[in-house]
Amino acid sequence: MIAKIVKGSNFRGVVNYILDKEKDAKILVCDGLFAENKETITNSFEAQAGMSPKLTKPVGHIALAFSKEDEHRLTDRAMAGIALEYLEKMGVKDTQILVVRHFDKEHPHVHIAFNRIANDGRTISDRNERIRSTRICKELTRKYNLYFASCKEQVKRHRLKEPDKTKYELYSLLKSEVLRCGNWQQLAVNLEQQGVEMQFKYKGKSDEVQGVVFSKNGYSFSGSKIDRQFSHSKIDAALNANRQEEQQRMMTGNQVPEQSTPQFEPKGSDDLYSGSIGLLMPDATNGQADENYFEEQLKRKKKKQRKIRF
Numbered sequence: 001m002i003a004k005i006v007k008g009s010n011f012r013g014v015v016n017y018i019l020d021k022e023k024d025a026k027i028l029v030c031d032g033l034f035a036e037n038k039e040t041i042t043n044s045f046e047a048q049a050g051m052s053p054k055l056t057k058p059v060g061h062i063a064l065a066f067s068k069e070d071e072h073r074l075t076d077r078a079m080a081g082i083a084l085e086y087l088e089k090m091g092v093k094d095t096q097i098l099v100v101r102h103f104d105k106e107h108p109h110v111h112i113a114f115n116r117i118a119n120d121g122r123t124i125s126d127r128n129e130r131i132r133s134t135r136i137c138k139e140l141t142r143k144y145n146l147y148f149a150s151c152k153e154q155v156k157r158h159r160l161k162e163p164d165k166t167k168y169e170l171y172s173l174l175k176s177e178v179l180r181c182g183n184w185q186q187l188a189v190n191l192e193q194q195g196v197e198m199q200f201k202y203k204g205k206s207d208e209v210q211g212v213v214f215s216k217n218g219y220s221f222s223g224s225k226i227d228r229q230f231s232h233s234k235i236d237a238a239l240n241a242n243r244q245e246e247q248q249r250m251m252t253g254n255q256v257p258e259q260s261t262p263q264f265e266p267k268g269s270d271d272l273y274s275g276s277i278g279l280l281m282p283d284a285t286n287g288q289a290d291e292n293y294f295e296e297q298l299k300r301k302k303k304k305q306r307k308i309r310f
Contacts, residue, residue: 001066001141003086003133007116007126008059011045018061018100018111028080028110029099032119041098045113048096051121060092060114060124062133065107067147074108076101082140083110089136091125094118163219167226170196170214174223174230182243187235200232 008014015038019025027035033044049058064083066074083099096115101108116124140146160168173194181187188198191214201211201222212223212232223230229238 001064001082001137001146003137004063004065005129005133006061006063007057008061009057011049011059011113012042014059014061014113015042015045015098018098018113022104024103026076026101026103027098028076028101029084029097031098032096032115033098035098045096045115048115048119049117052117052123055117055123058116060112060116062086062112062114063109064112065109068107069147071108078144079108079110082144083112086136086140087112087114089139090129090132094120095124162217163221166217166219167221170216170221170226171230174214174226174235178230178235178238180242181239182246183239184236187239 019027019038019041030041032048034040045059049055052058064079064086066079079101080099084097087093087097092114095118098113099110100113101110114124116126118124173191173196177187177190181190191198195216197215199213199215200209201213202208203210209232212230212235213220214223214226215221223232223235228234
């Protein structure tokens, strides 16, 4: 679950967008509004906003998006409940609210329009709203056991715009190259061949490396901004580990076996052979036992012949 927050001054525009028929819109919550049509909803918002004309952006617009993985669980009632709980935690209460579900995209999502002028005329605070929103989204995702999109590979990059598009390109390149390089020079060469420039950041005027910056398509990002695993210290540790692993592999491959000629005859082969024969015959290691065995068989044969004659 993620939220996108927008503020504006035009209630008519947000109402027309949220209730657009082409988006297969469905009203889930309509509180404090005369909801006969788009016009009456807009007029209701504007009338209450008139209680505080000094506020230039009274329009609150929040889009709540959920993962497609949770589509089967997110009924209209469930989405409405989560949206209202989100607003409550954000401090958006005692005001006009319109929650509408759209079905124009593959993932479940709702749009929320609300009046930043509360029913009593006070202004609903937007202080640190994005920080608070991120925290609340995580809380609700855990509370309702919703799907966490935990890795960058799941981002639909064809929809990204610059500079995020380049940032994710760098993420993919670094994820691949850091795994197969053994030093910084090799990494720099491999990245340069793919249009990426790498530069170190130094502490003051010293030679102490403080960070690393990657540039592509005219955009530059520090490694840690691309992803935490690509900070200078973590890349350096990964390169050292790759180098040690390669050295260990080379040492192992160069070792000469103590006995170069393979021994195809196993030790104790005579024992194995005699043992296998013993499965079918009495123990042949004792000559006396062997003699006794055949003598006993002969006696049995003569006894049978006497019975037949009688």
